[in-house]
Amino acid sequence: MKAPPASADAPTSAAPRVYKPEMGRGWWLGKRHYFLYIVREFTALPLALWLLWFLVEIQRASNGPKGYYPHSSIGFVVFSVIVLGFALYHTYTFLSLAGVIIHIKGVPARLIVLSQFALWLVASVVIAAVLIGFAR
Amino acid sequence: MVGGGLAGIRAAIAAVDVNPRLNIAMVSKVYPMRSHTVSAEGGAAAVLRPEDSYENHAFDTIKGSDYLADQDVVEAFVREAPIEVIQMEHWGCPWSRDPDGKISARPFGGMTTWRTCFAADKTGFHMLHSVFQTSLKYEQIHRHDEAFATKLLIEDSRCIGVVAIDMRSGRLQAITAKSVILATGGLGRVYAFTTNGNICTGDGMSLAYRAGVGLKDMEMVQFHPTGLPFTGILITEAVRGEGGYLINKDGERFLKRYVPNKMELGPRDIISRAMTTEFEEGRGFEGPHGKYMHLDVRHLGEELIDRKLPFMRELGREFVGIDIVKDPIPVRPVQHYMMGGVDADISGATPIAGLYAAGECANVGLNGGNRLGSNSLSECLVFGAAAGRAAAEHASVAMAVGANPVAALLADETRRIETSFLDKKGGEERIGTIREEMQHDMDAGAGVFRTKEGLETLTRQLGSLRDRFERIKIEDSSRTFNTELTAALELDFMLEVAEAVAYSALAREESRGAHARRDFPERDDAKWLRHTLAFRTDEPAPRLEYRDVRITNFKPQARVY
Amino acid sequence: MTEKRITIRATRFDPEKDRSPRLQSYDIPFSDESMVVLDALNHIKAHVDGSLSYRWSCRMGICGSCGMMVNGTPKLTCNAFLRDYWPRSITVEPLTNFPIVRDLVIDMESFMHKLKSIKPWIIRKQDYPLGAGEHRQTMEQIDEFRQFSECINCMLCYAACPVYGLNNEFLGPAAIALARRYNLDSRDQGIKERLPVIADSEGIWECSFVGECSVVCPKGVDPAKAIQQTKLDTTMRFVLPYGNRDE
Numbered sequence: 021m022k023a024p025p026a027s028a029d030a031p032t033s034a035a036p037r038v039y040k041p042e043m044g045r046g047w048w049l050g051k052r053h054y055f056l057y058i059v060r061e062f063t064a065l066p067l068a069l070w071l072l073w074f075l076v077e078i079q080r081a082s083n084g085p086k087g088y089y090p091h092s093s094i095g096f097v098v099f100s101v102i103v104l105g106f107a108l109y110h111t112y113t114f115l116s117l118a119g120v121i122i123h124i125k126g127v128p129a130r131l132i133v134l135s136q137f138a139l140w141l142v143a144s145v146v147i148a149a150v151l152i153g154f155a156r
Numbered sequence: 157m158v159g160g161g162l163a164g165i166r167a168a169i170a171a172v173d174v175n176p177r178l179n180i181a182m183v184s185k186v187y188p189m190r191s192h193t194v195s196a197e198g199g200a201a202a203v204l205r206p207e208d209s210y211e212n213h214a215f216d217t218i219k220g221s222d223y224l225a226d227q228d229v230v231e232a233f234v235r236e237a238p239i240e241v242i243q244m245e246h247w248g249c250p251w252s253r254d255p256d257g258k259i260s261a262r263p264f265g266g267m268t269t270w271r272t273c274f275a276a277d278k279t280g281f282h283m284l285h286s287v288f289q290t291s292l293k294y295e296q297i298h299r300h301d302e303a304f305a306t307k308l309l310i311e312d313s314r315c316i317g318v319v320a321i322d323m324r325s326g327r328l329q330a331i332t333a334k335s336v337i338l339a340t341g342g343l344g345r346v347y348a349f350t351t352n353g354n355i356c357t358g359d360g361m362s363l364a365y366r367a368g369v370g371l372k373d374m375e376m377v378q379f380h381p382t383g384l385p386f387t388g389i390l391i392t393e394a395v396r397g398e399g400g401y402l403i404n405k406d407g408e409r410f411l412k413r414y415v416p417n418k419m420e421l422g423p424r425d426i427i428s429r430a431m432t433t434e435f436e437e438g439r440g441f442e443g444p445h446g447k448y449m450h451l452d453v454r455h456l457g458e459e460l461i462d463r464k465l466p467f468m469r470e471l472g473r474e475f476v477g478i479d480i481v482k483d484p485i486p487v488r489p490v491q492h493y494m495m496g497g498v499d500a501d502i503s504g505a506t507p508i509a510g511l512y513a514a515g516e517c518a519n520v521g522l523n524g525g526n527r528l529g530s531n532s533l534s535e536c537l538v539f540g541a542a543a544g545r546a547a548a549e550h551a552s553v554a555m556a557v558g559a560n561p562v563a564a565l566l567a568d569e570t571r572r573i574e575t576s577f578l579d580k581k582g583g584e585e586r587i588g589t590i591r592e593e594m595q596h597d598m599d600a601g602a603g604v605f606r607t608k609e610g611l612e613t614l615t616r617q618l619g620s621l622r623d624r625f626e627r628i629k630i631e632d633s634s635r636t637f638n639t640e641l642t643a644a645l646e647l648d649f650m651l652e653v654a655e656a657v658a659y660s661a662l663a664r665e666e667s668r669g670a671h672a673r674r675d676f677p678e679r680d681d682a683k684w685l686r687h688t689l690a691f692r693t694d695e696p697a698p699r700l701e702y703r704d705v706r707i708t709n710f711k712p713q714a715r716v717y
Numbered sequence: 718m719t720e721k722r723i724t725i726r727a728t729r730f731d732p733e734k735d736r737s738p739r740l741q742s743y744d745i746p747f748s749d750e751s752m753v754v755l756d757a758l759n760h761i762k763a764h765v766d767g768s769l770s771y772r773w774s775c776r777m778g779i780c781g782s783c784g785m786m787v788n789g790t791p792k793l794t795c796n797a798f799l800r801d802y803w804p805r806s807i808t809v810e811p812l813t814n815f816p817i818v819r820d821l822v823i824d825m826e827s828f829m830h831k832l833k834s835i836k837p838w839i840i841r842k843q844d845y846p847l848g849a850g851e852h853r854q855t856m857e858q859i860d861e862f863r864q865f866s867e868c869i870n871c872m873l874c875y876a877a878c879p880v881y882g883l884n885n886e887f888l889g890p891a892a893i894a895l896a897r898r899y900n901l902d903s904r905d906q907g908i909k910e911r912l913p914v915i916a917d918s919e920g921i922w923e924c925s926f927v928g929e930c931s932v933v934c935p936k937g938v939d940p941a942k943a944i945q946q947t948k949l950d951t952t953m954r955f956v957l958p959y960g961n962r963d964e
Contacts, residue, residue, distance in 0.1 A: 036325055036636045037732040038816035038824050043882040050789070054879060057927045117926065121945040186772075187829070189870050190780045245851040248839040248902065250859050250866060257853030281779055282866070289837035289895075301829070324818060353774035386751050389777045444749075471777065474796055475751070588763025632768035634731045637819035640767040
């Protein structure tokens, strides 16, 4: 939304100089709230990287169970654990805010948040069961 | 218009409605949403219910004014107020509602029935924001925000505009117009203890005064019974309307000895005097910031307080550290409103052609000696609209403003500002010091109770402050947003209107409405059923004239509640 | 008993003389426990240095004039008590992310423009005649938008928003909250008219839900909530068949 250069009705010639402050690069280190926000946003990056690595692993495993040795992917497992931490943090912050975003008349925000976490739990259990079933 | 509060903005919209081809300049020394209307809390009175009547509202107002109101003005006002309340609703004002969806009403001081419409306990805030935001859709309204008006342009006995300082650049500009409406609000800042914000310095009153218009009934200054000690922050009358009790040190609802029928819902002048008398007789609480009474709402319950008085709870918590649900509120009388103002008629016209006035800065004859709570917000709407219409009709047919006289007048004013203020060398007095002394002197001499000696002393003190003002020093030499210059100009205006108040009060030798003289404690209808008009002279003392009050249907009676 | 004193450091900037802002220190008496930062500034201006420039009016937290940075946090100076900082010193600076006009005074013209752009007035397809009286509205209907109508335009939220700091074209928390106030008002039928400005790339979609705006808001408006709810609302209108409604 571009603002007009100056009030069209004020005297136009030679408006005095204003000082335009610059936002420093370290702005997000100033407040704890800003820092946690950047961490939350940052989690998208490791998640994306993990997905790419995961695709590589799938490609490697495409030669069948005989050709794929878990111990040759220790790095992947470690990385996965770290990224799991990020993913949990991201999910926790996202679902906590559901009460703010979703507005249903008469339903208190806390209930909405709890229902989101409940859905997440159910979905996680179902997917885990399916994957483990496949693996068996 | 000069002033962007409720009356000013309402006038602008009314003017556009009359003639959409007019250009309206809204000149305000602050952004409009900062106008002091925003702090009004209680409500706006209007006859909206079938059990109410215009006659009832008119009588309440006239009796409340201690019979100093011009009754034809009151009768017109009560008929217009309901229309304006509905208009505000259409413009988005979130009036609180009854269960059937219609606009609700609450009881208020001096009103014999429930007719005060309200938006929670932030009525002024909601009204100002609604009307200001609505005004944004009119392309004809051009805002000059943070333009400080210093002088009216008068040529050939007509008003042709104003000179204003553009705060950003510091440059003086002439804003010419075929009609000018003054809607600059009150003058509370001439007092030390006031509910008014920093911007309420009587600018418009002084501008008109200097142009030769009379200031009417300047001795009538309203003291609101319930202000917080130290800050003077207003605790709305609605607290009493919802059932709050005023209690003295002895735990007594002392108003039973002063206004036994109405109790806490008596008119403001009588209750302020009651509290002051109780203080003088030793029945007030003593605190670090002076004496006070308790305003008790604990019996109303948390649910009602959160629904009807949430802002009061917030103010109590933030500024006094109390929870009004559990603690009584400390309160004392505080200067709040100015019944007096620029002499204007029922359509806002002043004796100068092309110059109009509306809102608190004007005195159209509505409030007389004492204003009833919740009449002011309605007054701004009704008389803002009236002035807007009259000004627009005048502008539609008036002659164009010539460029030459304007250029000369602007040059004169620029020279005055520069030599008297900006480029002044030397000077030893600080603006802040003179201002604080004036405020202290006004509190002492022109407060709730006045005496001849007190007022004479006050006029002498103001005279000496005026002399010292000639020797002020201005430390700020910048042209950009120079608030020291505007503070000096405001002090100049304030000293002017303070003198009008003091001399008018000295001359009125009776007690009527908010003007209470210890040496003349009775009302004297034989001699004083008339308005005071103060005209500026080159002396400190104004020339005082008098004009009879216009009585139509309500003969003056004893004022008992 | 020695009186208490406190140090106030305030930003000074005169475009006619200064290249950039600097801090000036003042040592003033802390004479009353109820004193707020605004009282300190007023004392400085009245008795120490008359050239200090700042905005203020109501001193009761309703006009929105006196917003400034107090020790790095956007606050209303009329509501920032000296006793909460003493004996530490207090640094008062103009609101972050805004151009500085003079000392503690910022340029708010772009905000006024944004305010107007969201059409903050009741829009109706057909004018409701005055003679018909008021629109019927219940307290429950008012409760829907009440919170978003409490904004005093103090702009602390803009000072707190890093997105606004990085991109001054962002419509911002207060403007979007006000748009939602009108969209939720049962009397208004202007949701579609406001959509182009709200759903603009500089509108709601620029917000990445930092949430600091709601933390600093002195009136509890919760603009972050307004923005996120608007995002959901706008998306649903786009997706669902009733999306073309006016209300």
